[in-house]
Amino acid sequence: MRLITKDFLTYGGFALQGKVAALFLLLSGPVWADEVTVLALGDSLTQGYGLVEEDGFVPQMQAWLDGQGVDVRLINGGVSGDTTAGGAARAAWSMTPDVDAMIVALGGNDVLRGIDPAVSRENLSQILQVASDKNVEVLLIGLRAPGNYGPDYKADFDTIYPELAAQYGVAHVESFFAGIEKLDPAEWPAFFQADRIHPNAKGVARIVEQLGPDVLELVHPG
Template sequence: MRKVLLAAVFTVCGFAATAQQVVIAALGDSLTQGYGLIEQEGFVPQMRAWLSERGADVRLINAGVSGDTTAGGAARVEWTLTPEVDGMIVALGGNDVLRGIDPAVARANIDTILQAAADRDVEVLLVGMQAPGNYGPEYKADFDAIYPELADEYGALYAQSFFDGLAVEGDPAAARELMQPDGIHPNAQGVARIVEALGPQVLDLVSRAADE
């Protein structure tokens, strides 16, 4: 709607209305921020290049903070959603799992983030996170359900996992080669695989945001 209003203003003022660059904020943790990598190897620069190669006129903002939880994302979403932001990738939850945070708390935080985006007519791609089984089946079921259920509730785009692109069937050694020595963060090659897998859904987000 904001872009429609801008186009109308340009027309009234006698200027030719032109397509506006879409601005996407990537709200996340160290996976988004690019932990352990030189800048151009991180998720945001690689995704930016991937989108550009496909003709998408996008400004992708790195709003990743290493170590952030869903609570951190909820606390800073208001100032992340500046007036020029048209869409948002939300990729949070890994640090909640590492700390064993109650899934109900994580759900409330992500709900806060999605509500803030809805209040501003900002389109969202919600990237899921799966809990390991060591906290028990109930914890895992409750945590894993957060993302598809909230995406459905808010009409957000949904990606099952940030790590889908790293799946290497039956070859653990090949999967390890895509990770940094800590076994948590992808290396540059791993990020490239993640971008290839997630890129089409980011393009869908760009298309939705451009239509607003």
Template sequence: MLRKTLMSMLFVFCGFAATAEQVVIAALGDSLTQGYGLPEQDGFVPQLDRWLKEQGADVNLINAGVSGDTTAGGAARVAWTLTPDVDGLIVSLGGNDLLRGIDPAVARANIEAIVKTAAESDVDVLLVGLQAPGNYGADYKTAFDAIYPDLAELYQTGYAPSFFTGLSAENDPEAVRTFMQPDGIHPNAEGVARIVENLGPLVLDLVAVAGQ
């Protein structure tokens, strides 16, 4: 990243040897990120943090998940989430927009604002997608589902098609229930572990890029 390159040049100029710094990644999201309904150690961020460290990543993962948050909430707080020490940002928002039937154009504008703010702060992004259910109609689903791949391509961010990919290799809705809490919305500890196994390699890519 530019700011780290400049810092390294400054250290060399001043006669000091530059050393590698721990990569700081903030996970901006809602209850899925925050770890709703689970003991702290079983939530998404703690499990992902352990997985990354098991892979040898020197990373500090920050839980910036707020239960109930919409894309608007994420856009409102992204600026103060991106403190100067943050190198990378995982963006996983949109589920509460779906629950409220928020216009996909509004959700898109909010997520784009988040990605733009990260770009302006020289922070690399992994954008985690979400697919709308069919009960809002085909037009709504098409518009909402396109938000994430479109913005990832436009801003050249990392991209994961879905937070829930990996819960069922057979894409069997009945099998997925095994990995969910009783509310049918939030994953249980085993479900989170499967999510982490799926998203982990993409987060490792983010750590590698953000640490440059």
């Protein structure tokens, strides 16, 4: 369901109409009606590469949210191998009228291909602009580039997410893998598949445990 934007609103026994009601809703933050639909726009990490369906990111996050007692429906918008360009190309039609909020987790394949961070930034900006135009709330999940391409590339890429989050006024998490990165690096292999890129079911569980509160705040602010 969409945000409630009625021209007439009753609050605390007082009738608020027209612009006054709109101002109240703006200042009080998002007000969700009924079930909240969230699109998870991403790549193989979102899609659940190498895992049985129920062990993927979206099903595990759905189960976590269900356990919190919130009425949320997650849509798996992950496409294995997708870059930020692919996400930008499908953003508009992916955000159907029933989508209230969106998790954006893209950029890993850009890094693997050594794509210019300026290009990745522009693609992510396009996605966030579409979301803004459609009044869709966003949680932007960042990614830290390795040092393979040098310090300048890493610095340029790593700043994309916090800067765009500030520019568009959206929620931001520094890293998709924050739940694993908190552990001793010697423990990390136990949470990944053989390719050392994609998390296994145990790894996804840690990721969901870390990101869950941020997603909950997205769908149930305050």
